[in-house]
Amino acid sequence: MSPQYASALTDIYEGCANWRMWSRFGWLEIRRRYRRTLFGPFWTSFNVAVMVFSMGFLWAALFHQATSRYMPYLTAGIIVWQFLATCINEGATTFSANAGLLTTMRVPKTLLIVTMVWRNIIVFFHNFLIFVIVMLIWRVPVGWATPLFLPGLLLVALNGCWIAIVLAIVGTRYRDIPQLLGGLVSIMMFLTPIMWSRDTLSRGVAIGYVIDFNPIYHLVEVVRAPMLGEAPELMNWLVSAALIPIGFGLALYLFSRFRPRITYWL
């Protein structure tokens, strides 16, 4: 193994293994953000609730969907999507946001990535509370498939890690990337079945293939389906799982090649 790969793997190991640090700083960052506010971290869930309850009814009417089905679908989709979207957006600025630290100490760069992903997992569970309320209102069935959202979330979080590593490297070198992503990410939300559902479209429309080739659809579905009480399709599992080795391969390649340069780019 070349020394570049060895030191990249050391960085990844040191970053992941120091769970005391990433768990602490993930929590602290959330607490700091909402310190001295009345609702604390529940502000993010509140914002999701406002969006779901204000737009949900309108969109249900637009797409001719029954609210009892549409509202839980939309809420679950938005919560999962928000997790992925923040991993993409915050991932691209992870190193540049921590420039002060990275230029004064030797810190495993992966630690910053894992902290960010962990923080967003915590946010996910705060948002999950809104989904529980929606579940109670519209009586979403809870079955054997429901707990499957946890392994699904693990798959999505692991994908979030490699996406963040790749984007953090590229985003540090090219400062246009985080700006570019801001716009792209919102487009991705419209192109992925989150506000609209698959079955409203695929009736005889070739766009069904576009959905199948959209990896984000599978990542969302692998968590959303169990939240709605259904087991995800095998394809959702397969795509989400297959993306992990492919993505980490890419991340490891870029990381081993450019990791020593990152501090110089800050």
Next chain:
Amino acid sequence: MTSITLENVVVDFTIYGTQMTFRSELLHRATGGFIRKEQGNKRRVTIRALDGINLSLKEGDRLALIGHNGAGKSTLLKVFAGVYEPTGGRVLVNGRVSALFNLAPGWDSEDSGYENITNCGMFFGMSREEIERKTPEIAEVSGLGSYLDLPTRTYSAGMTTRLAFAIATSIEPGILVLDEGLSAGDASFAEMAKQRINSLLSRSRILILASHSLELLQSWCNTAILLERGRIVCSGPVADVIEAYQKGLALSTSQHVA
């Protein structure tokens, strides 16, 4: 056995600014061929901050880095600290390197004094037990008492400095890297601060210190190198290198006059 060795270390900084944005990089890709190459060479500005540094330090060495502004002292310190990985050559480290460029890594003014002790301690590589063991001592040195339960944004500048100083001087450094001395804040604290610094220095196996204060270098260090434009131009016992440095200063001023 603690040691640190630099073999033919080179550090080149590429200046990224307006000329090397994504757009121009894309254009370079699009134009391709030898034009791009020529243009690339012309437009890329690199600065050689360190050039062929060879150094070997073992236990008990207290190295002073001497040189003008921009001679490469800070860059060399950051290479020692592992912040910059050299663009050429190798660094071989045996032991734990602690750099105190940032006295309070992980500090957040919204967190309480106690929380910040843990934050900084973790970034300095202390274990949870180590932090717990040292917290009473840090609290005592800081002299902040029950203020430690309050968010640090309520502290005065002096209080913040004292706490940061108390934390930073509690580490167990194998190889200690310092840029200038350690600032301790107000004068009433000076005696205690001196003791803390002395104890920190005696705990460290190797010290690397860069400073403009020749007095400080002379009292803390036993060996020195003189840097000029990223190269070592003179090395040896502190007194000799300082003499060489001062001669060089005198020479350059007399040349100026002439």
